Amino acid sequence: MLSPSQWTENLSWEPNEIPDPIDLIPKVPRRIRRKSANPVTDAASEGIHEKLCNENELYKLHLKHYHMKLDQFKKRTSQLRIPTDIYELYEKVVKRCETCSKMMDAPPRSKVSGLRSEILGDLIFVDHGSVKYASASDGKDREYYFMIILDGATNFICSTPVDSTGDEAAQNALRDFMHNMQVWPKKIVADSAFMRPQREKFYTTHDIQPISIGLFTPWPNRAEASVRVFKKHVYQLFDDLEKDAVRKQATTQTVLREACWARNVSCTYGAKTPIELAFGRRPPDVVTLENTTPGQRRTARLAPDELINNVRRLALASYMKTRQAKDLRRDIASSLKCMDGPYHPDDKVWYYQVDQNKIKRGKKMGRWIRCKVVRPSTSGSMVVIDL
Numbered sequence: 001m002l003s004p005s006q007w008t009e010n011l012s013w014e015p016n017e018i019p020d021p022i023d024l025i026p027k028v029p030r031r032i033r034r035k036s037a038n039p040v041t042d043a044a045s046e047g048i049h050e051k052l053c054n055e056n057e058l059y060k061l062h063l064k065h066y067h068m069k070l071d072q073f074k075k076r077t078s079q080l081r082i083p084t085d086i087y088e089l090y091e092k093v094v095k096r097c098e099t100c101s102k103m104m105d106a107p108p109r110s111k112v113s114g115l116r117s118e119i120l121g122d123l124i125f126v127d128h129g130s131v132k133y134a135s136a137s138d139g140k141d142r143e144y145y146f147m148i149i150l151d152g153a154t155n156f157i158c159s160t161p162v163d164s165t166g167d168e169a170a171q172n173a174l175r176d177f178m179h180n181m182q183v184w185p186k187k188i189v190a191d192s193a194f195m196r197p198q199r200e201k202f203y204t205t206h207d208i209q210p211i212s213i214g215l216f217t218p219w220p221n222r223a224e225a226s227v228r229v230f231k232k233h234v235y236q237l238f239d240d241l242e243k244d245a246v247r248k249q250a251t252t253q254t255v256l257r258e259a260c261w262a263r264n265v266s267c268t269y270g271a272k273t274p275i276e277l278a279f280g281r282r283p284p285d286v287v288t289l290e291n292t293t294p295g296q297r298r299t300a301r302l303a304p305d306e307l308i309n310n311v312r313r314l315a316l317a318s319y320m321k322t323r324q325a326k327d328l329r330r331d332i333a334s335s336l337k338c339m340d341g342p343y344h345p346d347d348k349v350w351y352y353q354v355d356q357n358k359i360k361r362g363k364k365m366g367r368w369i370r371c372k373v374v375r376p377s378t379s380g381s382m383v384v385i386d387l
Contacts, residue, residue, distance in 0.1 A: 233259055
């Protein structure tokens with residue numbers, strides 16, 4: 001070990017002139033990284049361009065990304081500064097693809113995504129429906145129209161019968177909804193049937209922003225599924241009423257009102273009912289023998305109250321049937337096995353229609369359609385069906 005006196009012997013300066021220790025650290029020049037406008041270097045981009053000039057490589061890329069269209073290819077390669085001739089070559093590859101030539105473009109999706117609302121009545125979805133039902137007066141089957149209004153914040157649903165699908169009937173239904181619920185909608189979502197000039201005047205008068213949805217276009221915010229389930233619920237309820245004694249006593253307005261009640265008092269996927277979300281309280285309990293008071297048990301019900309109680313009982317049962325029907329149909333379809341026949345005319349069968357636009361995990365997807373056999377084919381196992 002060196003002594004302090006020997007330290008200075010190995011230095012080229014005097015003891016009184018010893019520098020600061022920090023100055024003894026070797027100076028290493030820093031590398032200044034400059035930001036480049038192109039994230040890919042020129043050499044790498046040239047290699048990518050040379051590879052993409054090959055038509056076979058573009059076709060492999062097209063198949064690897066599940067028949068990627070030209071627009072998606074441009075979006076994914078926007079940072080590579082690919083020349084125009086490569087995009088033109090890729091477009092030729094897409095046009096020559098046999099699978100892409102058979103595929104039909106899907107209907108345009110909704111341009112409005114993620115519509116949300118936190119206040120009751122600010123955002124509503126409207127639609128029309130129709131059902132055939134025997135009239136209470138003469139017993140003849142007639143077609144009745146009804147209007148559905150769904151709140152986007154709470155999924156609270158209202159439905160009222162209308163004379164027709166015209167402008168005046170729809171406007172009166174919206175006025176009744178705004179008056180009874182004491183709300184002032186800011187936005188209304190509907191299809192093109194609700195965007196006529198006469199109805200746009202109504203929206204402008206009440207300062208409502210209309211949001212139009214195209215034909216066969218899914219609605220945002222899962223509203224389409226709620227309306228579809230409610231329509232099936234109404235059809236099922238009217239079908240159940242045909243087999244019940246209250247069919248001749250219940251009017252269309254009573255049936256629709258109790259159908260809305262059955263939907264609004266049922267729990268959603270969030271374990272809350274629409275009534276709780278809309279008004280902040282739980283719905284009143286259904287009057288049964290267990291929760292009635294002695295006075296209610298001694299007093300006979302009035303005829304209108306007894307009718308409403310019977311319709312509510314059927315409405316709750318039909319709503320559970322509707323909610324479970326879709327799940328049961330999906331479970332049965334997953335384990336359904338195809339049959340080779342023989343088939344006869346008027347046989348009811350299920351046909352799996354493949355959607356060429358849907359590819360999930362590399363497999364083509366579709367849906368099961370209920371149909372009827374028209375006539376068997378003379379050659380092979382093919383049959384003619386009626387969708």
